[in-house]
Structure formats: structure tokens, C-alpha cells
Amino acid sequence: MAAVKPLSIGQVATRAGIGVETIRFYERAGLIPLPARKASGYRQYDESTVSRLRFIRRAKDLGFTLKEIATLLSLRHDASTTARDVKDEAERKIAEIDGKIRSLRRIRRALQQLAETCPGHGPTSECPILEALERHDRASTEE
Amino acid sequence: MAAVKPLSIGQVATRAGIGVETIRFYERAGLIPLPARKASGYRQYDESTVSRLRFIRRAKDLGFTLKEIATLLSLRHDASTTARDVKDEAERKIAEIDGKIRSLRRIRRALQQLAETCPGHGPTSECPILEALERHDRASTEE
DNA sequence: TTTGACTCTGGAGTAAGGTACGGGGTGTAG
DNA sequence: CTACACCCCGTACCTTACTCCAGAGTCAAA
Numbered sequence A, B: 001m002a003a004v005k006p007l008s009i010g011q012v013a014t015r016a017g018i019g020v021e022t023i024r025f026y027e028r029a030g031l032i033p034l035p036a037r038k039a040s041g042y043r044q045y046d047e048s049t050v051s052r053l054r055f056i057r058r059a060k061d062l063g064f065t066l067k068e069i070a071t072l073l074s075l076r077h078d079a080s081t082t083a084r085d086v087k088d089e090a091e092r093k094i095a096e097i098d099g100k101i102r103s104l105r106r107i108r109r110a111l112q113q114l115a116e117t118c119p120g121h122g123p124t125s126e127c128p129i130l131e132a133l134e135r136h137d138r139a140s141t142e143e
Numbered sequence C: 001t002t003t004g005a006c007t008c009t010g011g012a013g014t015a016a017g018g019t020a021c022g023g024g025g026t027g028t029a030g
Numbered sequence D: 001c002t003a004c005a006c007c008c009c010g011t012a013c014c015t016t017a018c019t020c021c022a023g024a025g026t027c028a029a030a
Helices: A009-016 A020-028 A047-061 A066-077 A083-117 A128-134 B009-016 B020-028 B047-061 B066-077 B083-117 B128-134
Strands: none
Touching: A009 A020, A009 A047, A020 A047, A047 A066, A047 B128, A066 A083, A066 B128, A083 A128, A083 B083, A083 B128, A128 B047, A128 B066, A128 B083, B009 B020, B009 B047, B020 B047, B047 B066, B066 B083, B083 B128
């Protein structure tokens, strides 16, 4: 087995497709282990860190927050964790996404209805969108 | 016409269903006009501010950012604006929401697929979710 | 050896939308 | 007149996920 050639932070950044500053940020955030250091203080990484950073990137793309990713990472190497735990986390996230989608749809519907009833010409005083936003404004003489 | 009894910031807050601090924040943000002051420095509002704050709250509920709300508010009282301008803004927002929904659905699909293929029991080493996140990790001996 | 690219640290800044706090002064009911 | 709730201001702090900076040291190729 050949000794593994250590990687600099810049090399890791390039391989993981991420910025150098971001790696240091993740280190502070506890998402990646503290790396070995050369006498000069330079960080030394191996490929496993590249993997881990890619893991983080993909999880982020799936909408996980860094906090959730930290959980996922800890689940990953805890021997007492089962696939069930990971699946639960994924399903929780799916439910959360569903909630967001529902909420956006509701908003969309409301906005759509307003836009549909708006003639799209004439003064703002006849715009149902503004009217709706002003609804219940009784005592108002407007500013 | 009877003189309108001025409202304190707390009364306005209660009526608009919003916090006192938030009102001061909106004032700094330029979303509401600078109010009159009593000799003591106390802010004095009238009902129109309550209306305006409710407008802001509803627009916020529809997913508009404070910046967009500022635009909406300025459109509202600019005589040269037409209903068209407001409608455009609403439609732009709808398109933006559609983009968000599409993005969330894409994420959801990916996550769902992973969760479906996960047996939900056994060690994490057989969890396809983690596997997917680790994909392309060739040289990795795992940390 | 020189040069240029890279790395180190700690701290500040960004966006959004507030929330909280401390140390005062004020308004008003009883 | 005394409580006590309310208001003032400025500033700091919160969350998320970075991003940038200065000033200094280091590494590697030519």
C-alpha cells in the first residue's frame, strides 16, 4: 500500500467543487474533522475529506440544511444506526418539502385569482390586487 | 369632522397584529412614513398606518419580500401607475413561485426515490440513501 | 533565488426580517 | 402622588450559509 499523498485545502476544494473559504467554514461548523497540519500550519487532507465534502454538497442539493447534514453524517458512522434512521430522516424531509409546496400553491392560487380579476389597464384605483391588500381598511383615508 | 384621536405605537401594533419593535423596524426600512411626534417624543399615528401595516402583512403572507412590498406601496400612490403595473408585479411573483415549486418537486422526487429503495431496516451500509450521497466516492476508505 | 500562487489567522460583512436589551423618560388610573 | 405600563433611543443579537479582507508566512517551479 502506497502512502497516500496528502492534499492541500485548495486541491480538496477543486476536487470537491467548493470554495476554500467554505471548507474552513465547514471545519468551524464541525461538518468535517480537524485535519492534520504540516509544520507550517498548512492543512493536510486525504481523499476521504473530498468524499465527505461531496456528500455535503449532494445533501445540500437535496435541500438539507447544514444542521441536518451534520445529523446525517453522524448517523452515517454510528454503528447503532440502521437504515431505518436514515430513511426516517429522508421521509421527514419529504414531508417538510410537501408542506412548503402546499404553502406555495396556496399563495399561488390567491395571487392568481387576484391577477385574473385585474383588467390590466386603467388606474390603480380599479386594481383588485391592491384592493385585496387593502381589504378591511375602513377608516383609512389613505395616508 | 371630529379630530382623529391619535394612536400610540402600541395601539397601532395591537390593531395591525404586529409587534412594536417591528413597526419601528418598518419605519427604519422606509415602509411606513415618519409619524408625527408628541412633545415627549412619542410617535402618533392614525388609522391609515394601521391599514398600511395590514397591507404589508397581507403582502408578506402572499410571499412578497419587504423590498417588493415597498415597490407595491409606491405603485399604489403613484398616479402614473396603472393596474397593469401591479398586475405585472403579481405575475412576476407567480412565475417566481412556480419556479420554487418546480425546484421543490424535483428535490422531492429524488428524495422519494431514495427513500423507496431503502429497506428501512438493517445496517446503514445497506442504505441506498447514504450510498447515493456517497456516490462517486472511489478512493474513499471512509474517513 | 526569485516570483507568483497558495495558505494561514481572526474578524468583519452580506442578505432578510426581525427580536431583545439596557437605561432612561412619560402617561395615567387610583 | 405613586405605581406601573408604556414609550424613547441605539445597539446588539439571531439564523443560514457563506464570502471577503488584511497582513503575514510558505511552497514549488524556473
